[in-house]
Amino acid sequence: MSAEAQLEAFLDIISSSARRAIAEYKKAGNSIPTINSTEFHPLDSAIDTVELKKAIRLLEGTCQQLCASLAPPQHTIVNLAKCFDWACLGIAHRKRIADVLDKHPKGLHVNKLSQVVGLDDDQLARVLRFLGSKGCFSEVDKDVFANNRLSLVTKNTNNTGCLIYRITVSPAGPCVLFDTLMDPEYPLLVSHLPSSFTIFQIFHKAMIGVGEVTGSLSIIYQYPWNGVSTVCDIGCSIGTFGIPLAKAHRHLKITNQDLENVIIEAREAMRLQAWGNEAQDVLQEQRVDFVALNFLEEALVSGKDVYYLRFILHDWPDTEVLIILRNLRKAMGPHSRLLIHTYHSDPTEDVGIDVPPEPMLPNFGAGSANLYSTDLGMLVLNNGKELSTLAATAGLRFERAYDFGCTVVLEFSLA
Numbered sequence: 044m045s046a047e048a049q050l051e052a053f054l055d056i057i058s059s060s061a062r063r064a065i066a067e068y069k070k071a072g073n074s075i076p077t078i079n080s081t082e083f084h085p086l087d088s089a090i091d092t093v094e095l096k097k098a099i100r101l102l103e104g105t106c107q108q109l110c111a112s113l114a115p116p117q118h119t120i121v122n123l124a125k126c127f128d129w130a131c132l133g134i135a136h137r138k139r140i141a142d143v144l145d146k147h148p149k150g151l152h153v154n155k156l157s158q159v160v161g162l163d164d165d166q167l168a169r170v171l172r173f174l175g176s177k178g179c180f181s182e183v184d185k186d187v188f189a190n191n192r193l194s195l196v197t198k199n200t201n202n203t204g205c206l207i208y209r210i211t212v213s214p215a216g217p218c219v220l221f222d223t224l225m226d227p228e229y230p231l232l233v234s235h236l237p238s239s240f241t242i243f244q245i246f247h248k249a250m251i252g253v254g255e256v257t258g259s260l261s262i263i264y265q266y267p268w269n270g271v272s273t274v275c276d277i278g279c280s281i282g283t284f285g286i287p288l289a290k291a292h293r294h295l296k297i298t299n300q301d302l303e304n305v306i307i308e309a310r311e312a313m314r315l316q317a318w319g320n321e322a323q324d325v326l327q328e329q330r331v332d333f334v335a336l337n338f339l340e341e342a343l344v345s346g347k348d349v350y351y352l353r354f355i356l357h358d359w360p361d362t363e364v365l366i367i368l369r370n371l372r373k374a375m376g377p378h379s380r381l382l383i384h385t386y387h388s389d390p391t392e393d394v395g396i397d398v399p400p401e402p403m404l405p406n407f408g409a410g411s412a413n414l415y416s417t418d419l420g421m422l423v424l425n426n427g428k429e430l431s432t433l434a435a436t437a438g439l440r441f442e443r444a445y446d447f448g449c450t451v452v453l454e455f456s457l458a
């Protein structure tokens with residue numbers, strides 16, 4: 044393909060993928076969001092968003108490749124180096140800027156806002172203006188800031204807001220990434236995190252946020268659950284996957300397994316009706332159970348139809364990944380399936396997921412940014428990795444993959 048043909052192809056992909064996304068918004072509601080929207084669109088809280096995710100993967104990947112092709116290289120590289128996004132988002136979240144602005148739909152002058160949140164007005168305006176340049180918060184008049192659809196996500200009550208907190212309070216890890224790579228033993232860096240990282244409520248709410256950001260609950264509507272009776276969710280958090288699954292498929296019996304202290308949290312969340320009234324029916328009908336487990340040391344409940352692992356293996360170095368997979372293998376019967384839900388899709392392996400159109404990068408480029416940043420996040424936090432290929436070593440046979448646009452589900456049976 045000639046250089047000019049490549050650029051024309053990018054323009055075509057941008058146009059067609061944006062139109063696919065617009066069609067998804069139209070299907071889910073009357074309006075189409077713009078950067079000036081001040082409220083959420085119904086699609087923002089939808090569970091099955093596979094089509095939108097796939098369109099955005101193409102759009103983001105292509106826009107970045109087109110800009111990197113046409114902009115002067117110095118320009119692109121310095122943009123990469125000067126990344127204040129996470130720092131400014133962290134300030135906005137920790138100072139509850141969106142929560143304050145919520146009470147001022149027409150906007151609030153930075154003089155007043157700075158007094159409420161206890162920051163210098165000039166510095167706060169510069170932080171908010173930076174975020175506004177990326178589409179988060181609007182400067183509706185000179186020095187007057189208001190919420191928009193993006194900044195609403197940073198509110199304290201928002202699950203994704205908790206995820207932002209989780210990500211932005213741990214900058215020490217990335218700051219020592221170079222030193223970590225220089226150390227042949229790759230020490231764990233968890234000790235660099237403030238202890239508030241371990242606050243359970245924030246962590247588990249953030250995990251619900253991860254589900255929302257990645258659209259991974261799409262599996263509830265995309266997997267053939269009709270042929271399944273029993274499910275075991277391993278490392279279930281507070282029922283982040285199991286409860287919505289039980290609500291959607293009333294024939295399923297679901298065992299949720301996690302460490303004992305998490306199971307106590309999960310039962311408490313159920314008692315406080317954190318999952319709404321419908322979840323109480325699920326409990327009363329005894330279709331959902333919470334059972335403590337340490338998957339590194341104990342046997343899992345055996346013989347379930349489906350074992351589900353979402354965002355678990357990337358937390359661990361290879362040795363522990365193998366222990367977890369071998370423990371799982373012992374619990375599985377000939378009919379059992381293991382579903383590993385991850386960001387991973389190795390572009391060098393043909394596992395049957397979508398292939399990007401040429402001339403896009405074979406891994407969708409910036410369309411897969413979440414995969415590669417999570418992979419580095421796991422290196423920094425846990426010495427783990429997103430791209431684990433140890434299933435075969437543990438005696439599991441790959442069956443097929445489900446592509447959800449931002450995440451994939453890899454299905455295995457006993458080898």
Ligand SMILES: C[S@@+](CC[C@H](N)C(=O)[O-])C[C@H]1O[C@@H](n2cnc3c(N)ncnc32)[C@H](O)[C@@H]1O
Nearest residue numbers: 250278279280283301302336337338339353354
């Ligand atoms: C990254 S979270 C994923 C939670 C959930 N699967 C999700 O996708 O929202 C990892 C989970 O693994 C659990 N976990 C960590 N070590 C464990 C162990 N040794 N045995 C069982 N669960 C464990 C944590 O408590 C946490 O809930």
